[in-house]
Amino acid sequence: MGYPIGIGYRFHPTDEELVGYFLQQRAKMGNQFHSNEISEYSEFYGQEEPWVVWDKNGGSSVDDGEPLFFFTKRKKLNPNGKRFDSKVGSGTWSGQFSREVVAEDRDTGCRITGMRREFRYEGGCDPEQNNSWLMQEYELCATDVLVLCTLKKNPRKASSAKRKRMACPAVRSEKAETCEEQQSTICVDLEETNSESRDHQLLQVVDEDYLPELFP
CATH class of the missing domain: 1.20.5 (Single alpha-helices involved in coiled-coils or other helix-helix interfaces)
Structure with missing residues (x-):
């Protein structure tokens, strides 16, 4: 008797795949693009704490050290400005590192230069939760509202x-x-x-x- 396809399956995309395929396709196709592995969650940057987002989106069923993936939209500090709000719940996403991600569009073969930024949750209402959550944000362009984010627990x-x-x-x-x-x-x-x-x-x-x- 064979096993279902899902047994033993792990979603471990590279940065290039996240930018060059998933985020690129989502930007091109809009809401018509769907992925079983990446959820649509408009309130990722909102009033909900990271652990609430984690629980609401099935974090309890994720293996230790594995992240959750989201398509979401950043919120600008000023409608006419270029800076985005980093607040989340009662705390904030504090930036740590950033690097360029160079990938290829699978349809056109064109090279895409995106950006990956890493953040850590700080300044929240619960001291036990501070520094307990890590987030990565992938963007195609610095001015884009649409981003792909990962959320996971801090293993340290x-x-x-x-x-x-x-x-x-x-x-x-x-x-x-x-x-x-x-x-x-x-x-x-x-x-x-x-x-x-x-x-x-x-x-x-x-x-x-x-x-x-x-x-x-």
Whole structure:
């Protein structure tokens, strides 16, 4: 019995393929272009936090380290300007790196020079989520509103959190053992102190001149 085509399939396009085919075709064909691997999500740059976008678009079913892909539109800071708004949810996409992507249009064979920019989520309302999300933005032209974006979890932040979770039980155990030892020592000290105190009190009530009567 054969397996469906989807078994074992991974969507791992190169930067050149994302720019030269997927983004180029989407720009040419508009909404008529469809891809099973790349979602249309107009609110990627909006009021929703990255983890909300992740959950809404099936992030829970993605393998660790794998991204989600989106066609979306950037929002200009000024309708007549060239700069785009980098805010997302309560935070912002902070730029880190950028590089040119040179690809070929499969239909015309013409060389296309796009751009890939990398961002990191910062300044959000939840400190635990800051630096936990990474985004890549692919554009055909610096003035284009349409872009192709990827979203994924920051593997460094995830591995750091995992190490902390693994270390915490051992630390708590060591602390618990230390506390138990301290409590045990305190109890022994109290018992010895109370015993000495009782003995001391018994010795104090005996008069040195007192001699017990002798009975035949």
